[in-house]
Amino acid sequence: GAVVSQHPSRVICKSGTSVKIECRSLDFQATTMFWYRQFPKQSLMLMATSNEGSKATYEQGVEKDKFLINHASLTLSTLTVTSAHPEDSSFYICSARDLWRIQETQYFGPGTRLLVL
Amino acid sequence: KQEVTQIPAALSVPEGENLVLNCSFTDSAIYNLQWFRQDPGKGLTSLLLIQSSQREQTSGRLNASLDKSSGRSTLYIAASQPGDSATYLCAATLTGANSKLTFGKGITLSVRP
Numbered sequence: 001g002a003v004v005s006q007h008p009s010r011v012i013c014k015s016g017t018s019v020k021i022e023c024r025s026l027d028f029q030a031t032t033m034f035w036y037r038q039f040p041k042q043s044l045m046l047m048a049t050s051n052e053g054s055k056a057t058y059e060q061g062v063e064k065d066k067f068l069i070n071h072a073s074l075t076l077s078t079l080t081v082t083s084a085h086p087e088d089s090s091f092y093i094c095s096a097r098d099l100w101r102i103q104e105t106q107y108f109g110p111g112t113r114l115l116v117l
Numbered sequence: 118k119q120e121v122t123q124i125p126a127a128l129s130v131p132e133g134e135n136l137v138l139n140c141s142f143t144d145s146a147i148y149n150l151q152w153f154r155q156d157p158g159k160g161l162t163s164l165l166l167i168q169s170s171q172r173e174q175t176s177g178r179l180n181a182s183l184d185k186s187s188g189r190s191t192l193y194i195a196a197s198q199p200g201d202s203a204t205y206l207c208a209a210t211l212t213g214a215n216s217k218l219t220f221g222k223g224i225t226l227s228v229r230p
C-alpha cells in the first residue's frame with residue numbers, strides 16, 4: 001500500500017512552454033501533498049505544500065505564479081511550470097501524507113525529470 | 118531554521134563491511150527523523166522513521182539511532198552488499214512544522230564486490 005505515482009517520468013520541452021506534472025496517491029487519500037525540487041548532487045528542497053481544496057503554501061523564494069499548484073481531489077495534485085526556462089531543469093518529486101495515518105509519514109513519488117532546452 | 122548535514126558526501130566500502138552513516142541537525146525540537154534511500158534518477162524509499170520519543174529503530178540489516186540532545190542520528194548498515202549502493206538521505210521534521218521535512222544532501226554509498 002501507500003503508492004504515489006507521478007506522470008510524466010521524464011519530459012523535454014522548449015524554453016517558454018508550460019509543463020504539467022501530475023502526482024497521484026493510488027491507494028490512499030491525501031489531504032496534503034508536497035512538491036520538492038532536486039538539483040544534481042543537492043538536497044531535496046521543498047517548493048510548496050498543497051492542500052486539497054485550498055491554495056498551496058509556497059516556500060520562500062518560490063514564485064507561485066511560475067509554479068502553479070492545483071490539488072483538486074484527495075488523490076491528485078498537479079504542478080505546472082509556466083514559461084519554463086533552462087534553469088527550471090531539475091528533478092521534481094512529490095510526496096503525499098496519508099489522511100488516516102497518525103504517524104507523520106510522507107510517501108514519495110518516483111520523480112519527474114524536466115529538461116528545458 | 119533547521120539545517121541537516123550529512124558528512125561525508127560519498128563513501129566507498131568493500132562488500133561485507135559494517136558501516137555507519139552520520140546525520141546531524143541544528144534544531145533539537147524535532148518531531149521525527151527519517152532515513153531514505155534514493156537510487157540514481159529515482160524517487161525516495163523510506164527506510165526507517167524514528168519518533169522524537171524513540172532512541173532507535175531497526176529493520177533487517179538497518180538500524181537507525183537518534184540522539185536529540187546532541188543533534189545526531191546514525192544509520193548502521195550491517196554486512197553491506199553491492200545492492201546497498203545508493204544515496205542515503207536523512208530528513209528531520211520539526212515539531213509543529215506540519216510535516217515539513219528538511220533534508221540533508223545525502224551520502225552516496227558504493228559497496229564494492
